[in-house]
Amino acid sequence: xxxxxxxxxxxxxxxxxxxxxxxxxLTQAHVEAIESARALNCFVTETAERALEQxxxxxxxxxxxxxxxxxxxxxxxKDLFCTEGVQTTASSHILEGFVPQxxxxxxxxxxxxxxxxxxxxxxxxxxxxxxxxxxxxxxxVNPYRRPGDETPLVPGGSSGGSSAAxxxxxxxxxTGTDTGGSIRQPASFTGIVGIKPTYGRCSxxxxxxxxxxxxxxxxxxxxxxxxxxxxxxxxxxxxKDSTCVDRPVPNYEASLTGDVRGLKIGVPKEYRLDGMPGExxxxxxxxxxxxxxxxxxxxxxxxxxxxxxxxxxxxVAPAEASSNLAxxxxxxxxxREEGTDIADMYEKTRAAGFGAEVQRRVMxxxxxxxxxYYDAYYLKAQKVRSLIAGDFKKVFETVDAxxxxxxxxxxxxxxxxxxxxxxxxxxxxxxxxxxxxxxPGISVPAGVDxxxxxxxxxxxxxxxxxxxxxxxxxxxxxxxDPIAAPQEWWKA
Amino acid sequence: MSEATKSNLLQxxxxxxxxxxxxxxxxxxxxxxxxxxxxxxxxxAEPNANVSLVDAAMPGMLPVINAYCVEQAVRTxxxxxxxxxxxxxxxxxxxxxxxxPQGYQISQFKDxxxxxxxxxxxxxDGTSFTVxxxxxxxxxxxxxxxxxxxxxxxxxxxxxxxxxxxxxxxKPDIRSSEQAAAYLRKVRAIVRYLGTCDGNMEQGSMRADVxxxxxxxxxxxxxxxxxxxxxxxxxxxxxxxxxxxxxxxIIEAGGTINQETRLFDSRNGETRTMRSKEEAxxxxxxxxxxxxPLEFDQAWVDEIASGLPELPDDKxxxxxxxxxxxxxxxxxxxxxxxxxxxxxxxxxxxxxKLAANWVTGEFFGALNKNGTAIEDSPISAAQLGALVDxxxxxxxxxxxxxQVFEIMFETGEEPAKIVEDKGLKQVTDTGAIEAAxxxxxxxxxxxVAEYKEKPKMFGWFVGQVMKVTQGKAxxxxxxxxxxxxxxx
Numbered sequence: 015x016x017x018x019x020x021x022x023x024x025x026x027x028x029x030x031x032x033x034x035x036x037x038x039x040l041t042q043a044h045v046e047a048i049e050s051a052r053a054l055n056c057f058v059t060e061t062a063e064r065a066l067e068q069x070x071x072x073x074x075x076x077x078x079x080x081x082x083x084x085x086x087x088x089x090x091x092k093d094l095f096c097t098e099g100v101q102t103t104a105s106s107h108i109l110e111g112f113v114p115q116x117x118x119x120x121x122x123x124x125x126x127x128x129x130x131x132x133x134x135x136x137x138x139x140x141x142x143x144x145x146x147x148x149x150x151x152x153x154x155v156n157p158y159r160r161p162g163d164e165t166p167l168v169p170g171g172s173s174g175g176s177s178a179a180x181x182x183x184x185x186x187x188x189t190g191t192d193t194g195g196s197i198r199q200p201a202s203f204t205g206i207v208g209i210k211p212t213y214g215r216c217s218x219x220x221x222x223x224x225x226x227x228x229x230x231x232x233x234x235x236x237x238x239x240x241x242x243x244x245x246x247x248x249x250x251x252x253x254k255d256s257t258c259v260d261r262p263v264p265n266y267e268a269s270l271t272g273d274v275r276g277l278k279i280g281v282p283k284e285y286r287l288d289g290m291p292g293e294x295x296x297x298x299x300x301x302x303x304x305x306x307x308x309x310x311x312x313x314x315x316x317x318x319x320x321x322x323x324x325x326x327x328x329x330v331a332p333a334e335a336s337s338n339l340a341x342x343x344x345x346x347x348x349x350r351e352e353g354t355d356i357a358d359m360y361e362k363t364r365a366a367g368f369g370a371e372v373q374r375r376v377m378x379x380x381x382x383x384x385x386x387y388y389d390a391y392y393l394k395a396q397k398v399r400s401l402i403a404g405d406f407k408k409v410f411e412t413v414d415a416x417x418x419x420x421x422x423x424x425x426x427x428x429x430x431x432x433x434x435x436x437x438x439x440x441x442x443x444x445x446x447x448x449x450x451x452x453x454p455g456i457s458v459p460a461g462v463d464x465x466x467x468x469x470x471x472x473x474x475x476x477x478x479x480x481x482x483x484x485x486x487x488x489x490x491x492x493x494x495d496p497i498a499a500p501q502e503w504w505k506a
Numbered sequence: 507m508s509e510a511t512k513s514n515l516l517q518x519x520x521x522x523x524x525x526x527x528x529x530x531x532x533x534x535x536x537x538x539x540x541x542x543x544x545x546x547x548x549x550x551a552e553p554n555a556n557v558s559l560v561d562a563a564m565p566g567m568l569p570v571i572n573a574y575c576v577e578q579a580v581r582t583x584x585x586x587x588x589x590x591x592x593x594x595x596x597x598x599x600x601x602x603x604x605x606x607p608q609g610y611q612i613s614q615f616k617d618x619x620x621x622x623x624x625x626x627x628x629x630x631d632g633t634s635f636t637v638x639x640x641x642x643x644x645x646x647x648x649x650x651x652x653x654x655x656x657x658x659x660x661x662x663x664x665x666x667x668x669x670x671x672x673x674x675x676x677k678p679d680i681r682s683s684e685q686a687a688a689y690l691r692k693v694r695a696i697v698r699y700l701g702t703c704d705g706n707m708e709q710g711s712m713r714a715d716v717x718x719x720x721x722x723x724x725x726x727x728x729x730x731x732x733x734x735x736x737x738x739x740x741x742x743x744x745x746x747x748x749x750x751x752x753x754x755x756i757i758e759a760g761g762t763i764n765q766e767t768r769l770f771d772s773r774n775g776e777t778r779t780m781r782s783k784e785e786a787x788x789x790x791x792x793x794x795x796x797x798x799p800l801e802f803d804q805a806w807v808d809e810i811a812s813g814l815p816e817l818p819d820d821k822x823x824x825x826x827x828x829x830x831x832x833x834x835x836x837x838x839x840x841x842x843x844x845x846x847x848x849x850x851x852x853x854x855x856x857x858x859k860l861a862a863n864w865v866t867g868e869f870f871g872a873l874n875k876n877g878t879a880i881e882d883s884p885i886s887a888a889q890l891g892a893l894v895d896x897x898x899x900x901x902x903x904x905x906x907x908x909q910v911f912e913i914m915f916e917t918g919e920e921p922a923k924i925v926e927d928k929g930l931k932q933v934t935d936t937g938a939i940e941a942a943x944x945x946x947x948x949x950x951x952x953x954v955a956e957y958k959e960k961p962k963m964f965g966w967f968v969g970q971v972m973k974v975t976q977g978k979a980x981x982x983x984x985x986x987x988x989x990x991x992x993x994x
Contacts, residue, residue, distance in 0.1 A: 096566045109565065116559060118566060220566040227795035255568050256797050334795055337598050340609020341563040345662070356660075360602055383600070383790035392792060 018043040019183040020499070023087055023240035026186055030076055030086045037076065037086025041069035041130050044088045047184045048132060053504040054155045056179040058093045059101050060133040068130040075128060084247050085128030090179045090188035093134035094141055095121045095231070096220040100131075104222040105149035106139045108342045108349045108367025118220025119252045120189060120231045127247040132185050135175030139369045140339065141196055141224040144441035146174025147432050148371040156204060156425050157182040157500035160465045167425040167467070170200025170441075176234045177204040181500060187235040187244045191221060193228045194327050195421070195445025198457035198472060201234055202420035205459045205468030205497040207241045207487065208234040210445075212478045213452035214259035217252030223338040225331040226257075228449040238458060238488040242266035245480065261478065269481035270488045275309030279486070280413035284320035285444060287422060293463045294419045301417055301460055301471045304493035305486070313413050317405040320447060322398045327446040328439060329382050329395035335372075336379025342367060374435065403451040410476045415486050418444050420457040420470035444472060454480045458487040460494045468497050514682045515723065518754045523720045525750040526727060527680035531693055533672045533703040534647070534711035535578045541646050541670035542569030542612060549709050553663040561668040563607035568796050571596075575670040576800065578702040579619050579644050580810050582672055585696045585817055586639050588623025590807050594643075596797045599789040605649035605662050613673075615791040618643035619800065625676075626819055627685065627692045628837045637689050638677035647671050666710075672703065678717065678727065683746035687739045690714060691841065695818050698843045713737045718749045720757070728753070729763040733770045733777055745770040749777050821846055829858035838866050844880045845870075851887030856894050864894055868908065872915050884918045885911075893921040906930050906977055934980045936987065942974045943967075943987050957992055967992065 018040050021029065029035055045062045065088060072086035096102045096114035103109045117125070125131070138148040145168035146154040154174040156167040158181070169178040173190030177200035180188050190197035192210035201208025209232045216231040223229060233244035246267070251260040281302060286295070302312050344350035344363030351366045353359030368376065382391035409416065421441055431438045448455035454477070457470035471490055475483040515522040540547060543560040560567045583590050595617040598610040620642035628634045649667035653660045674693060680686050694712060697703035705712050714736050719728035731753070733745050748770075753763050767786070768777040816824070818840040825836035839849045839862065848869075853861035869890060873880060893910060896902045902910065902925055913924050925931055933939060946967060947954055957963040971984045 096564075102565065104565070112565070114564065114566075116564070218566075219568050222565045223796075225795070254570060256570050257795075333792060337600050337610055337790070337792070340600060340602065341565070341607060343602060343604075343609060345604045346562060346607055347564070356604060357602075380790065383792055385788045385790075388790075388792070 019047045021186070022237045023186040023235055023243055024237065026087055027084070027243070031081070033076075037069040037072040037088075037130065038066060040086065041065050041088045041132070044132055044185060047182070048179075051182055051184055051504050054157060054178050054182055054184075055152050056135055056154055056175045056182070056184060057090070057133040058103055058105060058136050058151050058175070061100055061131055062133075064100070065130050065132050068125075072128050072130060082126065082128030084124060084243065086130060087128070087186050088130040088132050089124065089244070090132050090135045090176055090185040091121055092137055092173055092176050092189050092191060094137060094191050094222045095189060096222065097121055097131070097134065100134065102134065102222070103151070104140045105137045105151055106342075106367065106369070106372070107150040108363070109222075110150065110349065112348050114220075116220060119217035119254065120221065120248045122220075123250060124189075124244075124247050129247065135173070135179055135188055137175055138172035138196075139372050140222065140335070141172040141191055141193055141229075142335070142371050142375055143171040144195070144199055144438055145426070145428070145431065146171040146200075147428060148369050150369060153428055154178050155428070155504075157504070158204065158425060158467055159501070159503065160467065166428045168203065168428055170203035170421075170425065172196040173200050173208070173234060177201055177206060177208070180204070180206050180234050180236060182502075182504070183499065187233055187240055189231060189248065190234045191224075191229055191231050192445075192449065193224050193230075193331060194449050195442040197232045197234060198445050198455055198470070199421045199441055201457040202459075202470030203425040203468065206234055206236050207238050207456065207458050207491070208232065209241050209245060209456040209480065209483065210448060210454065211245060211249060211480055212259075212454045213449075214257055215249050215454070215478065215480065217250070217255040217258045219252055219254040219258075225334040226338060227334060228327075228331055230449070238456075238484055238491050239267060239270055241456070242270060242484050259478070264481055266481060266484055269485045271485060272489060272492065273309075274305060274486055274489050277310045277415070277482075277486070278313050278413040279305050279310050280313050280315035280409050280416040282315050282317045282320065282409070282416060282418065284317050285418045287443065290419075290422055291463070294422060294469065297461045297469050297471065298417070298419050300494075301490055304490055305417065308489050308493070310486075315409045315413060315416065317402070317409060317447070319398060319401040319405050323402055323447045323450055324439065324443055326395040326398035326402070327442065327450060328378070329391050330399065330450070332375040332379035333383050333392050334379070336376045336383065339368070339372070339376055371435075399450045402447055406447075406451045406453060406474075414475075415479075415482050416474040417486075418472045418474065420444060420472040424463040424465070424467035424469055448474050453477060454483050456483045456487045458490050459497045460490055462497060514685075516720070516750055516754060518758050520758050522723060523750070523754050524723045525682060525746065526678050526719045526721060526730075527683075527686050527746055528678035528717040528730075529676045529680065529686065529689065530715040530717075531674040531676075531690065532713050532715070533582070533674060533693075533697055533705070535575045535644075535670035535672055536701060536703055537572065537575050537578060537670055539572055539574075540668040541572055541575050541644065543668050545668065547669050549711075551665055553661075554665065556665045557667065561607065561664055563609070569612060569794070571797065571800065572670065575644060576619070576802070577810060578670075579642065579672055580807055581700050581814065582674075582697060582702045583620030583623065583642055584807075584811050584814055585700045585702070586620070586623035586625060586642065586674070588639050588642065589621035591617065591619055591621055592802060592804060592807070593617070594619040594800045596644075596794045596800065597791045598794045599791055601787050601789060603648070603651070604660065605651045605664070605667065607649070607664065607667060611646050611648065612794055612797070613645035614643035625689065625692055625696070627688050628841075629684070629688055632834060635679075635685065637679045640675040640677050642672055642674045645671050645673060678719075683743040683750075686716065686746055687743050690739060690742060692818070695841055695843065699815055699817050701815075707737050707739070710737060714742055716742060716745055718746055718753070719763070720750055720753045729765050731763065731766055731768050731777070733768050734780070736770055741770060741772050744772075744775045745777060748775055752777065818846070825858075829853065829862070831858065831862050835862045835866055838870075842880070848880055848883075848887050852891045852894065854891070856891060857898060860898065861891070861894055864890060868911050872911075884916075885914050889914060889920060896921055896925060900932055900934060900980060901925065902930055902932050903977065903981060906932065930978060932980050933975050933978045934983060936983055939971065939975070939979050939983050939987050942971050942979070943984075943991050946970045946974065947991060954992065964988065964992070
């Protein structure tokens, strides 16, 4: 039965339709895989019973010909999505034990289309991190290791539980959220596909907010086709989210034509960072060559304000977070530490409930919004944001998409960067621009580094042109050598 | 802005002082649902009964603007003759308090929905002055903390949390506590006319923050103190009077005023320090990223404008120009929407001046005397109109009408029935009046002789005829017949 976990989502879907196996069998295989992979710490909450119950119902619908587009396919949900009746923690002590009475729109869309929930995946606390080392529920471990080296590597973050689970074949796909790169960077670190759609493509309703103007949900899967299938279910208009855009959801799978002839692909010179590892540079060049060979035209472009993106991001995101996290105050739900008066209760609760990285960002955010600093920091960062969006707008007048590396390195060892926030923040250098400009971006596995660790390339597209991004990523995926599945060392 | 008139000045030990007042009125938007959630706004529900997931700030919840509240704000802006901003922005005002579940209030800071406007305020002495409106913005109300139900715990009721408020900010154009109360009354009249706020201060649907400073006439503005959340006209006046004198005394004693937020204690009519400028919150305002800028077009505003009801100032002008009322009567009648509506129903198709006399005189007098609200009046506008008709068609005299009115107010009976039952119909039969006149002349030869010397005696004869006819004789007929007989 373990062979069932090796299937892609598309293969599993077709197998279920052809009645080669049942959803219960498929789900059971994944439940067992999850049980055997607890060493990876991918899940905060496993929901095996619920999964098998959902699978049973899916089988009935498959039998009666009422199958939805994701009928019977077991997926994992990042523990930032509120799930009705299932604990939702954002990997924070302050929300430990919190059970929502409502279902996030994105997860509800998946259940509507027949998907099966395996559990809630671990993440950096409140999605703040690039290595999944800030979770109250412990580090997630990357299923990939350096050869002959048992040092645990990070799975990227913040959607590290999701990325590791999908890479380790514990789920056919998983939801992620991406505020500065939290889908794409972990996808790159674990050799899988992750797409951050255009801001407004997926509803944010019911997703624990980190930075509202940047947060966007997206799928994490093992193939581009799977990402297309899953995004089709997750996306769509939601009147409950004022920033969600009312436009039809195309058939994303249909965009995977393999034909990129005549397309213009921009390569931005500002993304050639000093000190970037040679193998990243080489991989980028490979990507360029593949697309050229497939008939696309490569165009050198300039995004002049790129170097200001990371500082602007680390002002805007903490500013919004400091306000979004004010509701976790010990009054209504979640953790409460008793105090001598209300202020003391607030301080004790938030000191005990939030980890160091969350506290750091809340303090930065509070500072940059303070009277006397607002103009110098927050307002200036918003101006930078407009300039960055303007850069992209101008470039997209001449190109159809942009190709860049996803992250400046492969997965690093646990603890290697956790004492140095600045070097940790650099992980987002290629991805934050997409969030600041609200553009769709995908990370697709394209090769490995010298130690065999996965590396991804990023394709960024015009607003709401997820189809273009998927089409180009699909061509890269086909051209690249497939990345071998991780050795299942955790089963030992 | 009103000039410093002598009557408004306050007497200090060292000379005259002028008080300068600006107000922020918080008016609850009349709407069934809250500003950003579908929860009910009904007053008086069980604690925490009207609370949605959004109002309770559950994780992942998002606000969605209630378009009707926006329409109400635009309507109010138009009523304040103010600039309507086609693009405005919602900001977050961040502070921690248990009755503020989000940890921030969604408000409008830099770009409010309504800009500058003005309100003309009539004073009881017949003068009027203009108060500039700085802005009107939409914001969420907070919940209610209840501290007296448990010795060591506080309770929180979130029913109010998220209800839409309009904050109407005036310029510092008010120069006395009486003017402040009159301004508040006028704004309340306007929103009631518009149906955008019920103006019910006891239920908290309207309350005011009052900024007070004092200065020597002609000097620049002094340092102000703000008194928060005052919920009655009387308290507004008391708070200003107390605060102005407190400030004058400090300055005259050589002290300076500290800018601070003060609390008005209605039990002793005093104000006391709540927090100083140094302790003021840093609210860290920034645009709410969960909401797009609020945008609409001029055509929509025009459509709302075309549907506005007649407002007090226009109504007053019409009462004076078309109905011939005095400015005083007109302003008394329009000061309250229900009063104006009552009057117009009485005046419909009748002598407007006569109707106005009856409404402002007997009718308002009786309501005031009995402490009855116009909504609970025992006499309907139609009934009062019927009474006016009986006077106009000479069925009864004005004097008899007052008797009939009293009975109507007590019993709620129709005036015609009262006149019939009590036999109060005016005698217009000249024969009957002549007989009465003849009888009186015959019985009082001395008075007739006296009349020849002193024509003023005529009134005595009128009185006698009225007495004999129990007041029912038509006064004009009595005059005519008496004159003919006595002079003839």
